Amino acid sequence: MATYLDFQFYFFLFFVWFVSTLLVRSIANQRSKSKTTIHHPPSPPALPVIGHLHLLGSVLSKSFQTLAYRYGPIMRLRIGPSNSSIVVSNATIAKEMLRNHELSFVSRPDFGASDFDIYKGSKFVNAEYGIYWRFMKKICMTELLAGAQLNRFVDIRKQEMIKFLEILAKCSEEGEACDIGADLMTMTNNVICRMAMSTRCSSNADESKEIRELVKEILDIAPNFSLGEMLGPLNKFDLFGYGRKLKTMLLQFDRLVEGIMVEHEKKKTDGEKERKDMMDILLKIYGDETAEVKLTRKDIKSFLMEIFMAGTETVSVSLKWTLAEVINHPEVFKKLREEINTVVGPTRLVEESDIPNLPYLQATVKESLRLHAPAPLVFRKCREDCKISGYNILANDRIIFNLYAIMRDPDSWEDPTAFKPERFLVSSMDNHVHQQQVDIKGSQNVFNYMPFGSGRRGCPGASLASTVTQAGIAMAVQCFDFQVKGADKVDMEEGSGLSSGMAHPLVCYPITHINPLEFTTSSATVYHEV
């Protein structure tokens, strides 16, 4: 009996302790909350579990832009159960974050599926701001993608572009339509592959063609990971199988590139190569015992994979959009051709070295990148709590700069959706046109134009990308007219997903204006060993 009473007594004591603890905690929480009220950016009403996912359409940048008209240039969205993203849609807030608080937003978020990524721990593009990222970025800017290194590969780029022109000339001769987008993709792949590791993704079955296809497949499944993101912690279980697919493709890529690396090492011991590609430079750093960071083979392969992913589709997409805009605007086409005729004349093919003397060409590419940024959403991560435009942004918040909205903002751009290269030109008294001082890489004062992002984290491939786009467009316009297959104009519908490709293939009949083969003794068909 005594035992039963004891039990009742202790149970009563425990109950009193439990309830009072809860009460005290809840009062303490209320107090601390009222002391540090978090002032979040505005947010649309969310649904349980999926958050704001139901508000997003297939073209993410466009959906964010539409939401920003209603909720403002800085808003908070939740896509899935766990992730909060701050979406920025105007130049003023972008400037406040990317210039005034640059170091707070210099990191990138880690995207899902990393458990299936064999290069986990060797990431550069999505690396946290730290020693490894700083080291690799320095190598990019001073060696791998520096002006001197780009100059060493001028002839390679020319060969690949002539090869592209030859395909157009053949289609013209045979009166056949040409899938120009696909041919541009092959061209940019070849350029990057040859600059990276001296291999060519030709139509012959070779290992670099395999690399091109693997990179394309990896790029294609990447957006599906956002589906996985919806599941939050369940993402780990890879319910849709994308993680396993990614792993298989990465392992294939790894084997191929390892083989090419071993060949590079062999060639190095046989004697120094005259022209070093990216892999040679990275292998030299790998062998340097005194280097600031000890690179591993995995780091090199991961870096090359990222360069392919960041550099091939973006450049071919920018070429495709620019050509499409130029075809749809005959007055722009005419001015471009006149400029090239005046500067280059009819006896030779336009070259990369002509670009500084072709302001209208530069303005045309700038305008195309403004309307059709190939990477329209720039992802960053907040490193420390801070206040932006009066709102609290918390450490680890994911930040999305919507370049699509920023570069089409009516407060920054007159007639923002019209394609007008002239907006990047100024006329002097003697009626000559000059480029307006808007750098293709953006500026540190005005943040309404930044197709290559901004600051320390900005795109290291901007010079290569703009050179290839400008030279490719100049050569195509110099040599061909284009008749769109089955329509008067190119359909400019935007494709779905994270990048901003065209929804439809660019299929045209090229009509030879000047035969490119007359300028060249088919230099493109002679491939030098590099």
Ligand code: HEM
């Ligand atoms: C028209 C073509 C291209 C466009 C529009 C483009 C755009 C961008 C943008 C917007 C970013 C994010 C910048 C930021 O966070 O501020 C970026 C990053 C990057 N891009 Fe590009 N890019 C292009 C071509 C290239 C090429 C050709 C390469 C290399 C061969 C390249 C390599 C990279 C790398 C490595 C990063 C990550 C840099 C870092 O995190 O520090 N990109 N690019």
